[in-house]
Amino acid sequence: MSQTTIKTHFREIEGRSPLYLALLGGLLVLVGLGLLAALMKGTHGHHITGMNNQVVWGLPHIFAILMIVAASGALNAASFASVFGRVVYKPLARVSALLAMTLLIGGLVVLVLDLGRPDRLIIAMTHYNFKSIFAWNIFLYTGFLAIVAVYLWFMMENRMNRYVPIAGYAAFLWRLILTTGTGSIFGFLVAREAYDAAILAPLFIAMSFSLGMAVFILVTLASFLGTGRPLGDLILRRMKNLLGVFVAGVLYFVLVYHLTNLYATRLHSVEAFVLLHGGIYTFLFWFVQILIGSLIPLVMLFHPVWSQSRKVIATAAALVLVGGFAQLYVIVIGGQAYPLDLFPGYDSSSAFFDGVVAGYSPSLVEWMLGIGGVGFAFLLFAVALKFLRFLPTSLADDKIDPHAARASAAERPATAGA
Numbered sequence: 060m061s062q063t064t065i066k067t068h069f070r071e072i073e074g075r076s077p078l079y080l081a082l083l084g085g086l087l088v089l090v091g092l093g094l095l096a097a098l099m100k101g102t103h104g105h106h107i108t109g110m111n112n113q114v115v116w117g118l119p120h121i122f123a124i125l126m127i128v129a130a131s132g133a134l135n136a137a138s139f140a141s142v143f144g145r146v147v148y149k150p151l152a153r154v155s156a157l158l159a160m161t162l163l164i165g166g167l168v169v170l171v172l173d174l175g176r177p178d179r180l181i182i183a184m185t186h187y188n189f190k191s192i193f194a195w196n197i198f199l200y201t202g203f204l205a206i207v208a209v210y211l212w213f214m215m216e217n218r219m220n221r222y223v224p225i226a227g228y229a230a231f232l233w234r235l236i237l238t239t240g241t242g243s244i245f246g247f248l249v250a251r252e253a254y255d256a257a258i259l260a261p262l263f264i265a266m267s268f269s270l271g272m273a274v275f276i277l278v279t280l281a282s283f284l285g286t287g288r289p290l291g292d293l294i295l296r297r298m299k300n301l302l303g304v305f306v307a308g309v310l311y312f313v314l315v316y317h318l319t320n321l322y323a324t325r326l327h328s329v330e331a332f333v334l335l336h337g338g339i340y341t342f343l344f345w346f347v348q349i350l351i352g353s354l355i356p357l358v359m360l361f362h363p364v365w366s367q368s369r370k371v372i373a374t375a376a377a378l379v380l381v382g383g384f385a386q387l388y389v390i391v392i393g394g395q396a397y398p399l400d401l402f403p404g405y406d407s408s409s410a411f412f413d414g415v416v417a418g419y420s421p422s423l424v425e426w427m428l429g430i431g432g433v434g435f436a437f438l439l440f441a442v443a444l445k446f447l448r449f450l451p452t453s454l455a456d457d458k459i460d461p462h463a464a465r466a467s468a469a470e471r472p473a474t475a476g477a
Contacts, residue, residue: 067149067150067451067452067458068451068452068453069153069448069449069450069451069452070448070450070452071444071445071446071447071448071450072286072444072445072450073286076285078285079285079441079445082285082441083438083441083442085434086434086435086437086438086441087434087438088434089430089431089433089434089435089438090431090434090435090438091431092427092430092431092434093168093169093172093427093428093429093430093431093432093434093435094172094431095427096172096424096425096427096428096431097172097173097428097431099424100172100173100424100428101176101177107422107424108421108422108424108425109419109420109421109422109425110419110425111417111418111419113395113396113417113419114392114395114396114417114419115395116391116392116395117173117392117419117421117425118388118392118421118425118426118429119169119170119172119173119425119428119429119432120169120170120173120391121384121387121388121391121392121429122166122169122428122429122430122432122433123166123167123169123170123173123429123432124166124241124387124391125166125270125380125383125384125387126162126163126165126166126169126432126433126436127162127163127166127167127200127237127241128238128241128263128266128267128270128271128383128387129162129267129270129271129273129274129380129383130158130159130160130162130163130166130203130271131159131203131234131235131237131238131264131267131271132266132267132268132269132270132271132272132274132275132305133155133158133159133162133271133274133275134155134156134159134207134230134231134234134271135155135268135271135272135275135301136148136151136152136154136155136275136298137151137152137153137155137156137159137210137214137227137230138155138227138230138231138234140152140227141210141223141224141226141227141228141230141231142224142227142228142231147293147294147297147459148294148297150451150454150458150459151275151279151294151451151454152214153211153214153215153448153449153450154275154278154279154282154444154449154450154451155275156207156210156211156214156230157211157440157443157444157449158274158275158278158440159203159207159234159271160204160207160208160211161436161437161439161440161443162274162436163200163203163204164204164435164436164439165432165433165435165436165437165439166432166436167200168432168435168436169428169429169431169432172428172432173428183197184197192240192243192244192247193244195240196240196241196244199233199236199237199240200237202233202237203230203233203234203237206226206229206230206233207230209226210223210226210227210229210230213226215447215448234267235264238260238263238264238266238267239260239261239263239264241263242259242260242261242262242263242264243259243260245259245390245391245394246258246259246260250399251394251395251397251399252325252326252328252329252397252400253329253332253333253390253393253394253397254390254394256316256319256320258312258315258316258319259316259390261312262309262312262313262316265305265308265309265311265312266309266383266386268305268308269302269305269306269308269309269379269383270379270380270383272298272301272302272305272376273302273376273377273379273380273383274376274380275298276295276298276299276302276372276373276376277373277376277377277380278440279295279298280295280369280372280373282444282450283450283454286450288450288451288452288453288454289453289454289455289458290454290455291454291455291456291457291458291459292367292456293456293459294454294459295369295372296366299360299366299372299375299376300360300361302356302360302375302376302379303356303357303360303361306353306356306357306360306379307357309353309386310349310353313348313349313386317330317333317334329397332393332397332416333389333393337393337396337397337416340388340389340392340393340396343385343388343389343393344385344386344389347381347382347385348382348385348386348389349382351378351381351382351385352378352379352380352381352382352383352385352386353379353382355375355378356375356376356378356379356382359371359372359374359375359378360372360375392419395417395419396416396417396418396419397416397417398415398416398417
């Protein structure tokens with residue numbers, strides 16, 4: 060039986076499960092906290108946060124960028140099915156596209172509410188400076204939502220199915236452009252020594268693949284477990300292997316980024332700050348980003364025994380997200396904390412913190428706003444699963460790949476006997 064003959068049925072979440080209602084209630088609480096934080100910032104101003112004149116992008120931006128980057132990577136399953144012809148991922152394409160849209164919306168909501176006065180967005184949407192990457196990103200984000208929405212419609216409407224590959228290619232190309240634009244926000248900031256690097260664009264693309272796959276694995280496990288629908292080992296094994304490859308790819312780009320900076324003499328001081336004596340930023344880089352968020356998940360995902368456990372896979376995916384959060388914290392906030400070199404090659408001094416590492420400590424309001432945005436993204440996702448047919452009724456091994464399922468079943472008794 061060929062994989063191209065796989066028939067998939069989709070259904071909404073049935074019934075009124077107490078677990079589902081509890082999930083909605085918890086997400087509504089998180090959204091409420093986020094709205095309360097936005098109201099407090101709008102009323103009292105940014106002085107109630109930990110941000111200052113040196114660190115103007117704080118913790119909410121970390122949450123927002125994490126969700127925006129993960130939104131691009133959440134489209135992995137749909138892209139694999141439509142662009143690369145991996146039919147085994149086709150049953151998950153709808154969920155993949157939905158998650159990509161809700162994550163991006165959640166990230167953009169955090170960015171808008173972090174302005175303090177959301178009405179300022181009107182100026183950004185009506186007055187464009189095309190020499191600014193921020194102006195381009197408005198088109199990239201809205202374009203991504205529009206293309207993925209059309210892509211999703213083509214998948215769900217039978218008479219439009221023949222256009223799915225075209226929409227899939229458009230969505231795949233746009234997601235690469237979107238993540239390039241997000242990374243270029245920092246790569247184009249030549250005034251910040253920690254930012255000014257062209258490799259940040261491909262680094263963010265690699266991060267999108269790993270973070271998006273990590274979120275998608277966790278959401279898939281939770282959705283099928285919570286609804287009692289079969290989820291086979293074959294599809295899960297493929298996704299965890301891909302996650303491991305993507306994590307290794309991010310590590311490669313991080314290595315190249317720092318080796319390149321170490322080669323340039325003018326960047327030795329900023330590299331020493333991040334790698335050796337940057338305090339919290341050095342700790343987050345080595346212990347959280349590299350060890351907890353990269354090396355440990357790689358061992359868990361590729362260990363011949365541990366990687367067979369779903370709890371281990373879920374834990375590894377969660378650790379990848381923790382590592383990605385730390386990585387963005389080091390890049391975004393650490394890059395701002397490092398003092399500006401206002402006059403390269405000259406010594407300068409004044410009473411305005413010249414040459415001083417900026418202090419920053421996230422406030423409770425910032426945590427509330429960031430977590431509220433995450434809650435809003437998953438609230439949209441959970442409500443959509445309830446009322447529309449996004450989730451397949453079964454991803455059992457015999458539904459995904461009957462040949463592999465029979466081969467696996469034949470091997471199990473032989474292994475047990477050995």
